[in-house]
Amino acid sequence: MQRLPEPLKALVEQLSRLPGLGPKSALRLAMTLLKWPASETRRLGRAVHDLRDNLHLCGRCGALTDVDPCGICTDPARSGETLCLVSEWDSMLTLEEGGFYKGHYLILGGLLAPLDNLHADSLDLDRLTRRMAEGTVREVVMALGTTVEAENTATYIRNMIARQYPQVRVTRLAQGIPLGSEVKFMDRETLRQSMQYRQDL
Ligand SMILES: [Zn+2]
Numbered sequence: 001m002q003r004l005p006e007p008l009k010a011l012v013e014q015l016s017r018l019p020g021l022g023p024k025s026a027l028r029l030a031m032t033l034l035k036w037p038a039s040e041t042r043r044l045g046r047a048v049h050d051l052r053d054n055l056h057l058c059g060r061c062g063a064l065t066d067v068d069p070c071g072i073c074t075d076p077a078r079s080g081e082t083l084c085l086v087s088e089w090d091s092m093l094t095l096e097e098g099g100f101y102k103g104h105y106l107i108l109g110g111l112l113a114p115l116d117n118l119h120a121d122s123l124d125l126d127r128l129t130r131r132m133a134e135g136t137v138r139e140v141v142m143a144l145g146t147t148v149e150a151e152n153t154a155t156y157i158r159n160m161i162a163r164q165y166p167q168v169r170v171t172r173l174a175q176g177i178p179l180g181s182e183v184k185f186m187d188r189e190t191l192r193q194s195m196q197y198r199q200d201l
Contacts, residue, residue, distance in 0.1 A: 008034075062107035062127055063089055072096075072105060080104050081138040083131065085157065087111050087150070091143060103141070106131060111149035112156055123153070125160075132165055142172040146193075174199075 004012065008030055016026035033041050057063070058070035065071070072078065082103030086092050092105050110123055131137060140161055144150035158170045176194035177186055186194070 060127075060131070061105045062109060063092060063105065078102050078104060080136050082141060083137045083139070084141040084143050085128070086143050087145065087153070091145075095143065103139075108144075108153070111144065111147070112153040113149055114152055125157075128157070132161065132168070137165075137168060139169040139171060142170070144172075146175060 004027075011030045011033070012023060012026045015021055015029050016023045018026075021029070033044070036044075054066050055064055056066070056068055058065045058068055058073055060069045060073040063070050063072065079102060084092075084095065084101060084103055084105050085108060086095070086105060087108050087110060089107050092107060095101055095105075106128055108123060108125075108128070112123055140157075142154045142157070144154050154172060161168055161170055174197055175190070176197060177183065177190065183191070
């Protein structure tokens with residue numbers, strides 16, 4: 001790698017920092033880029049550059065966006081009365097792909113580890129506190145998952161909201177048997193939750 005011309009060496013060094021890429025595969029990628037027309041490589045370079053310069057966190061929901069506030073927060077067809085909490089941005093993307101949710105989001109940017117329970121400094125809750133203080137949210141939907149950290153975070157936030165805004169409804173995504181599955185193939189915890197959150201028929 002030492003003998004590579006400086007511009008190539010610099011690119012290989014940067015590429016090999018990407019997950020799954022060692023120096024050899026980084027060099028192979030760099031050689032592919034060299035075969036591209038100059039306009040194409042410039043376009044790629046610009047896209048990487050713009051990623052940092054033109055992408056921000058939405059001040060209201062914390063989503064990655066090129067306009068602040070983001071398109072979801074400013075969409076007049078969506079209701080700000082329902083606020084869906086997700087831990088990371090990609091969970092929001094998955095929910096959005098479904099196209100069935102028409103409320104707002106708030107991205108927590110992480111979850112509370114069990115030992116953080118007493119002091120939630122590891123989680124930035126300022127955005128949530130500010131949003132709740134606006135007084136428009138009537139329901140908070142927890143879409144945080146079912147890990148110990150998710151349960152812990154959901155409980156912490158539910159208590160926080162119940163203390164300050166007892167009139168706000170706090171819900172969570174239903175948990176249970178996935179569509180198309182059979183009871184005999186379910187694990188015990190999924191079945192327990194399905195029984196606990198059973199619905200009227
Ligand atoms: Zn937003």
